[in-house]
Amino acid sequence: MRGLRDLQRVSRRWWLAGLLLLAVLGLAGCQPVQPSAAAAIPEFTIEVTDDAVNVPEVVPGGIVRVTIKNNISIPMDIGLARLLEGSTPEEVIALAQGGEEAFIPLLTKASFLPSVNPVDSGAERWFYVDLRTGVFVVDAAEHVEGMPGAGAVHLNAVFTADEIVGTTEPVADVAVDMVDFAYTMPDEIPAGPQLWEFTNNGEQWHMMFVVDLQEGAGAEDVMAFLGDPAMAPAGPPPFEFAPDAGIPPIGVGERAWLEFSLAPGEYLVGCPIPDVAAIFAGEMPLSHMEHGMMKMVTVVE
Ligand SMILES: [Cu+2]
8 A cells, every 4th residue: 555655744754764664665575485384274365467456356354364466567566455434445445546635534444454565576475464354455556666656557456354264373483562652572583484473452553664783773873864864864874674574554453474584683673653643633743663662673593
């Protein structure tokens, strides 16, 4: 979904964070093609073609494995959203394309599930997600670096999960509980492929970027680069976004499982989303990180 970018534009001082987030999003998601961990978990595929998004009209509810295939010649940003009560697929599809002004209304109409930005041409990505039941919108748009241009082509589909079928919990290696404004998760994580379970138990949307800090760098360095660009220190940032790690924003109450693999080292995880409660109150928002939603994590051999 485009919403993250729009959300970033809500507050001008966050524009750089927006750019950095695009880098995170480009890296977030799961490894391609992986044997099913548990045959009991129902699965379905969302396939993007030149003129349509193909997905079954009715899919199994509960915990499912979703595979996203991009069968067109350009990279696409592909995401899922749950319709909140009282909203229609048409309004959510329109708002998802509507840019900055549409973002706050979108927050009240839909809840985001994982997105993969981008899915390369010909590529396939997967994740587990708890759909529960509901009506869902798929939004696929041409991937762009930086801020999305107006009038980008979107392809959409709508599907429904009527019945809880998937009741098998994937076996998570790393459980991350996200609240306003903190992560509860282990301090140490083994290197190599790990299945991370993300649960948003907060009252706002949350995400996680994962940065690999250079020796001697700390959270304050990341904050300095994510804040007001006019105030950013000179020179390159003393950190890098970890490849294939992190999760784009997910809505309140959502759960998703993504596999990624980290090399040993010291990492900072954080949520740079602006405090939407402050935005609703007409105030200049602090970021969730500034409210304390970040944590140092050690990845061990
Ligand atoms: Cu957050």
